[in-house]
Amino acid sequence: MAGVKKSIQEINERIKKGEAVVVTAEEMIGIVAEHGAEESARRVDVVTTGTFSPMCSSGAFLNLGHTKPKIRASKVWINNVPAYGGIAAVDVYLGATEPCVEDPLNKIYPGEFRYGGGHVIHDLLAGRKIHVYMEGYGTACYPNKVVEKELSLTEMPNAILCNPRNAYQNYNCGINLSDKTIYTYMGVLRPHGENVTYCSAGQLSPLLNDPYYQTIGLGTKIFLGGGVGYVTWYGTQHDPTVPRGENGVVKGGAGTLFVMGDLKQMRPEWLVGVSMLGYGCSLAVGIGIPIPIVNEDMARFTAVSDDEIYAPVVDYSYEYPMATGKIVQEVSYGDLKRGSVIVNGREIPASPLSSYSKAREIAETLKTWIQKGDFTLGEAQMKLPGYELMHHGK
Amino acid sequence: MKKTYVLHFDQSNYDKPIVYRLIKEYDLVFNILRAVILPKKESYLAMEISGEPSLMEQGLDYLVKQGVKVESINKSVKRNEQVCIHCGACTAICPTGALSIERPSMLVSFHPEECTACGLCVKACPPRAMEVSF
Numbered sequence: 001m002a003g004v005k006k007s008i009q010e011i012n013e014r015i016k017k018g019e020a021v022v023v024t025a026e027e028m029i030g031i032v033a034e035h036g037a038e039e040s041a042r043r044v045d046v047v048t049t050g051t052f053s054p055m056c057s058s059g060a061f062l063n064l065g066h067t068k069p070k071i072r073a074s075k076v077w078i079n080n081v082p083a084y085g086g087i088a089a090v091d092v093y094l095g096a097t098e099p100c101v102e103d104p105l106n107k108i109y110p111g112e113f114r115y116g117g118g119h120v121i122h123d124l125l126a127g128r129k130i131h132v133y134m135e136g137y138g139t140a141c142y143p144n145k146v147v148e149k150e151l152s153l154t155e156m157p158n159a160i161l162c163n164p165r166n167a168y169q170n171y172n173c174g175i176n177l178s179d180k181t182i183y184t185y186m187g188v189l190r191p192h193g194e195n196v197t198y199c200s201a202g203q204l205s206p207l208l209n210d211p212y213y214q215t216i217g218l219g220t221k222i223f224l225g226g227g228v229g230y231v232t233w234y235g236t237q238h239d240p241t242v243p244r245g246e247n248g249v250v251k252g253g254a255g256t257l258f259v260m261g262d263l264k265q266m267r268p269e270w271l272v273g274v275s276m277l278g279y280g281c282s283l284a285v286g287i288g289i290p291i292p293i294v295n296e297d298m299a300r301f302t303a304v305s306d307d308e309i310y311a312p313v314v315d316y317s318y319e320y321p322m323a324t325g326k327i328v329q330e331v332s333y334g335d336l337k338r339g340s341v342i343v344n345g346r347e348i349p350a351s352p353l354s355s356y357s358k359a360r361e362i363a364e365t366l367k368t369w370i371q372k373g374d375f376t377l378g379e380a381q382m383k384l385p386g387y388e389l390m391h392h393g394k
Numbered sequence: 395m396k397k398t399y400v401l402h403f404d405q406s407n408y409d410k411p412i413v414y415r416l417i418k419e420y421d422l423v424f425n426i427l428r429a430v431i432l433p434k435k436e437s438y439l440a441m442e443i444s445g446e447p448s449l450m451e452q453g454l455d456y457l458v459k460q461g462v463k464v465e466s467i468n469k470s471v472k473r474n475e476q477v478c479i480h481c482g483a484c485t486a487i488c489p490t491g492a493l494s495i496e497r498p499s500m501l502v503s504f505h506p507e508e509c510t511a512c513g514l515c516v517k518a519c520p521p522r523a524m525e526v527s528f
Contacts, residue, residue, distance in 0.1 A: 053481065054520060112517055187483045188518050195486050272479055274520035284479060284520065339495065351486040353520070355479050356500035 003296045004041040011045045011292050012376045020045040022370045024363040025209050025291075025302055032303030041299035046370055046377065049209050049302075050223070050288040050362030051201040053354030054274050056185070057165030057236065058283045059095040060121055060263055063158040064132055064151065066090055071144035073134035077101065079120050085134070089142060093162070094120060096273075096283035110183040110278025118283030119273030121161070124153040125225075126268040159263035161225055161271070165235040167287050169207030169255035170311055173198040173336065173350070175328060175343065178317035183278020187353050189316055196313060196341055196350045201359035202306045202333035206289035207255045209302045211248040212390035213240070215292050217380025222259065223288030223366045226270035229261025230378060231289075240386020248390065249304055251330060252312045255386060259287065270362075284355075288362040290370060292377055297390075307334035313343055396444035398427070398510065399454075400470045402463035403437040412460055413439075420453035421445055427510040440467065440511045468506030470527055477523035478502065484515040484524065 014020040021044050023031060028047045032040045064073065066089070076085040076092045080100040083092035096118040105111050124130060129150045138145045153159055174186030174197045182189050187197045202208065210216045220231040235256025242254040270286035293299050312327035319326045331341040336350045369375035401412075408431060416422045422445040431437040443450060457464050480502045484493045492508035493515055495501070515524040 052479065110517075114522070188487050190487075197483075197486055272521050275517075275522060276520060277517045282520075284481070337500070338497070349486070351495070352482040352500075355481040357480045360500070 003038050006045070006292070006294050008292050008294065008377050008379045011294075014045055015370055015376050016373055018371070018373050020370060022046045022048060022367045024360070024367055025049045025204050026360065026363070028299070028302045029203065029305045032299055037296045037300040037303070040303070041293050041296045044293045044299065047209065047291045047293060047302040048288060048363045048366040048370070049201075049204055049206040049291060050286070050359040050366065051167055051205050051354065052270070052286040052358035052362060053199055053201070053284060054185070054276065054282040055163060055166045055285040056097050056282045058161070058163040058285055059093055059117060061158070061160045061162050062092050062094055062156060064090040064092065064134070065155070065157050067144060067147045067149070069144045070142045071134055071136040071147050072139055072142035073136055073147070075135040077133045078130050079115070079123070080131075081115070081117050081120050083117075090134070096121065097280050099281055106278060112277065113275045113279070113281040116273065116281030118281055121263070121271055121283060122268055122273040124159070124263070125266055125271055127152065153264060160260060161229065161263045161266065162260045163285065164258050165237060165256045166259050166285055167206050167235075167257045167289070168200070168253050169205070169211070170250050170309070171198070171200050171253050172314040172320070173311050173331060174316045175313050176317045177315045177328075182317050184316045185276050185279045185282075186316055187351070188277060193343060193346070194348060196331070196336070196343065196348055197353055198311060198333070198336045198350060199353040200311065200333065201354055201356055202309050202337065203304060204356070204359045204363055206287065207257070208249060208304060208309055210291050210298070211244070211250060211301055213255060213384040213387045214298060214301075214390065215294065215380065216257070216289055217384050217387070218382040219378045219380050220289060221375070221378030222290075223286065223362055223369075224259055224261040224266065225263070225286055226267025227261055227265035228375070229259050231257050232260045233258035234384045238385060240384075240389055245308070245310065247304060247308055248301065249309050251310050255384065286358065286362050288366040290366060290375070290377055305334070306337055307332050309333045311336070313341070395447045395450055396442060397450075398440070398442045398467035398507070400465045400467060400511065401439045401441070401457060402465065403431070403439070404461065405434045407461045408432070408434070408437045410460060412457065412462065415456065416443075416453045420449045420456070422450060422453050427512070440470070442510070467509055467511055471506060471509050471511050472525045472527070473504045474523045474525060477521050479521050479523075481520060484519050487514045487518045489514065
């Protein structure tokens with residue numbers, strides 16, 4: 001290919017000079033349709049993506065600060081939500097899906113799950129003080145056995161958002177083929193396949209715009225929860241081997257990202273505690289990833305549109321819980337976003353759990369940051385598994 | 395003309411045949427959506443009322459004279475705009491389409507005039523933005 005080849009350093013130089021051409025993944029669709037991939041790669045430097053949706057594998061490492069006398073906080077509750085204290089003295093990991101201790105869970109079905117770890121993270125960002133209760137067993141160096149205190153985010157020595165599995169590259173659509181309503185992490189699913197839910201930003205979603213992980217890798221700098229974060233590893237359950245379409249786009253949940261960032265510079269509107277009826281609590285996370293258009297391939301990949309991305313419809317009343325791997329059929333994000341899909345010959349309503357309007361806002365925000373020269377690109381120090389598949393495939 | 399109201403009763407009027415009068419004297423048509431009637435306690439009736447506009451006005455005046463607090467449904471069912479993240483989860487369960495997705499903005503809109511105050515959205519909303527206050 002005689003075509004375009006740009007390095008990330010070159011693109012960063014252009015960003016610093018305020019000369020970089022930055023567009024969102026939505027805008028890129030029209031640009032490539034009009035000018036072709038090669039010419040678009042020449043014109044565009046960066047494509048921004050975005051997604052905002054519940055991402056259960058999220059949480060934060062918090063350092064609660066030492067007390068006088070000191071405590072080795074083995075058991076910790078924050079606003080009555082248990083946090084994991086099996087690490088150094090006053091470090092804890094607070095998981096997004098941990099419900100508060102007096103929650104009736106699903107004893108009264110469907111449970112409401114009104115407050116959990118995700119809500120604590122949101123409260124911290126909203127400037128609210130949290131109540132911390134710590135227990136230690138007492139040692140020579142850490143004699144204190146019980147400490148209770150009120151703490152705000154600014155008073156905390158460290159707070160690091162650390163999400164082991166975010167930004168799923170594509171996802172199942174939920175349907176319920178049983179004869180009663182079910183309550184799932186895919187929302188409320190009415191019986192007899194009366195509705196379908198989906199949870200991806202589709203054409204705006206980060207990994208759907210870099211299907212073979214050519215640019216997104218360890219060290220990629222991202223929009224995370226309204227602040228700046230990084231991709232620090234591949235996420236748990238990252239699986240690049242799922243079937244792909246002709247365009248390289250995966251046809252089901254595949255790649256995932258491990259992301260981290262300093263919680264203190266994040267914003268409450270982009271990390272929101274959520275309650276999934278009958279399922280549990282979680283955290284809606286806003287993520288935006290810039291994709292450098294280093295060559296014609298990246299221009300083509302980032303121009304993918306909803307009509308070219310397919311998701312599997314899975315029965316959450318049986319096939320999903322029983323892990324049969326069976327799917328009902330594939331549907332396009334184009335149809336899902338238009339509001340209905342044809343399943344088994346019947347038109348049924350489709351509704352999202354992922355906020356597309358917020359995903360768009362993230363992609364636009366990231367675009368502005370880059371255009372203003374405030375945000376340069378991080379170069380991947382290690383490629384994610386699956387990077388090699390693109391070249392094998394050809 | 396068709397509108398949805400929430401009628402609040404107190405212990406002085408909970409036992410009066412008010413709905414009967416509205417039909418008989420003002421020729422109004424009802425669809426009761428939700429009702430909680432408790433002897434000698436505050437009670438409410440959520441209902442859709444339709445009829446001739448002038449008669450409807452007179453009917454509502456009659457209710458007020460009887461000591462019934464009349465509230466339009468959009469005062470009773472609200473969306474907290476600060477909390478809504480426009481995910482769309484509510485649109486899966488809203489039976490009337492009062493909560494629906496606008497295209498191409500993909501924002502979730504709430505049309506109180508189509509709401510029947512069933513309350514299904516309250517718990518189905520992940521960030522809990524919907525409030526039903528009666």
